[in-house]
Amino acid sequence: MRCDEIRDRFVExxxxxxxxxxxxxxxxxxxxxxxxxRKELEELKKVRLALRSWKDEAPIRPVLLPAPALKAxxxxxxxxxxxxxxxxxxxxxxxxxxxxxxxxxGSDHYTRAETRELIKQVSYDLEARMNENMNVxxxxxxxxxxxxxxxxxxxxxxxxxxxxxxxx
Amino acid sequence: xxxxxxxxxxFLGGDEEAxxxxxxxxxxxVYNLAWRFLGNREDAQDVVQETFxxxxxxxxxxxxxxxxxxxxxxxxxxxxxxxxxGQTDDVSLDGSMEGEDxxxxxPVISAQDARDCLETFDLIRKALMGISNHHRTAIxxxxxxxxxxxxxxxxxxxxxxxxxxxxxxxxxxxQRNLKRLGVKFD
Numbered sequence: 001m002r003c004d005e006i007r008d009r010f011v012e013x014x015x016x017x018x019x020x021x022x023x024x025x026x027x028x029x030x031x032x033x034x035x036x037x038r039k040e041l042e043e044l045k046k047v048r049l050a051l052r053s054w055k056d057e058a059p060i061r062p063v064l065l066p067a068p069a070l071k072a073x074x075x076x077x078x079x080x081x082x083x084x085x086x087x088x089x090x091x092x093x094x095x096x097x098x099x100x101x102x103x104x105x106g107s108d109h110y111t112r113a114e115t116r117e118l119i120k121q122v123s124y125d126l127e128a129r130m131n132e133n134m135n136v137x138x139x140x141x142x143x144x145x146x147x148x149x150x151x152x153x154x155x156x157x158x159x160x161x162x163x164x165x166x167x168x
Numbered sequence: 169x170x171x172x173x174x175x176x177x178x179f180l181g182g183d184e185e186a187x188x189x190x191x192x193x194x195x196x197x198v199y200n201l202a203w204r205f206l207g208n209r210e211d212a213q214d215v216v217q218e219t220f221x222x223x224x225x226x227x228x229x230x231x232x233x234x235x236x237x238x239x240x241x242x243x244x245x246x247x248x249x250x251x252x253x254g255q256t257d258d259v260s261l262d263g264s265m266e267g268e269d270x271x272x273x274x275p276v277i278s279a280q281d282a283r284d285c286l287e288t289f290d291l292i293r294k295a296l297m298g299i300s301n302h303h304r305t306a307i308x309x310x311x312x313x314x315x316x317x318x319x320x321x322x323x324x325x326x327x328x329x330x331x332x333x334x335x336x337x338x339x340x341x342x343q344r345n346l347k348r349l350g351v352k353f354d
Binding site for chain 2: 007008009010011012014015017043044047048050051052053054055056057058059060061062063064065
């Protein structure tokens with residue numbers, strides 16, 4: 001066996017992997033009898049040791065999750081909180097309608113009938129807009145939560161977020 | 169079923185939160201692979217982000233969740249190579265030639281590189297940057313990611329004998345570069 005024929009197979013001697021065929025007897029016999037190959041093999045073992053001095057480290061920042069995966073995480077807002085947000089929006093809309101006095105102008109206070117009519121009009125109006133606006137409002141709430149937690153919406157295009165470079 | 173396979177199956181089954189678990193399990197491995205390939209932390213972090221974005225877009229095409237690690241490393245290495253092509257080498261390329269795949273062949277390590285090394289691992293980084301992408305990939309997958317030789321061949325999409333050859337020549341290249349950087353092997 002010539003040295004140049006077997007050096008590609010040094011890997012079999014360097015990495016004795018369980019379950020795979022080990023180095024052949026001819027290969028081992030050659031290395032034992034050839035000082036040049038033995039020396040090279042020893043140096044390659046030292047190279048492997050040197051390689052291990054480069055230790056793993058933690059990523060410098062966490063991966064920004066794509067928006068659907070992020071929404072799945074923040075959608076864990078309790079159901080009661082979502083209903084409370086909708087109820088609060090209803091109350092605010094009602095109060096805004098109550099204060100506007102555009103429905104029954106010319107009076108300092110509302111009669112009971114006027115109040116009932118006002119509430120009905122506000123609730124109809126609100127119901128009509130609720131479906132349209134609810135997703136928008138909840139989306140705004142989600143976006144606010146995202147900003148508070150420092151998440152940035154990662155576009156599913158290849159656009160890169162703007163940030164400074166600090167090459168090491 | 170291992171954790172990765174479980175997370176992939178859950179994500180494919182509609183559990184979008186499972187993707188976050190996958191990212192947490194694998195981001196460090198991908199980062200360290202990219203860091204060793206590119207030698208640069210910021211570029212490595214970019215590769216991590218791009219890799220998981222690609223994974224998110226394409227994971228539904230993954231036929232066998234058990235092959236997720238191999239598939240993930242391939243995507244990461246594709247992004248590494250794309251960054252490498254755009255990166256300015258910090259190792260002198262005087263006298264180098266390009267191989268068939270556009271890899272610079274055996275860039276020259278200079279004595280200045282040795283003086284520039286601040287830490288021990290920096291010597292290794294310089295020595296690794298000075299070998300071809302194929303050889304460096306084989307070393308990273310075997311020595312740092314911890315794959316067996318068959319897995320290295322699968323990720324690199326080459327025969328086992330080719331993977332062994334690349335690993336051997338990679339180690340020899342690192343050995344030669346370390347000697348140029350003044351490291352003695354006595």
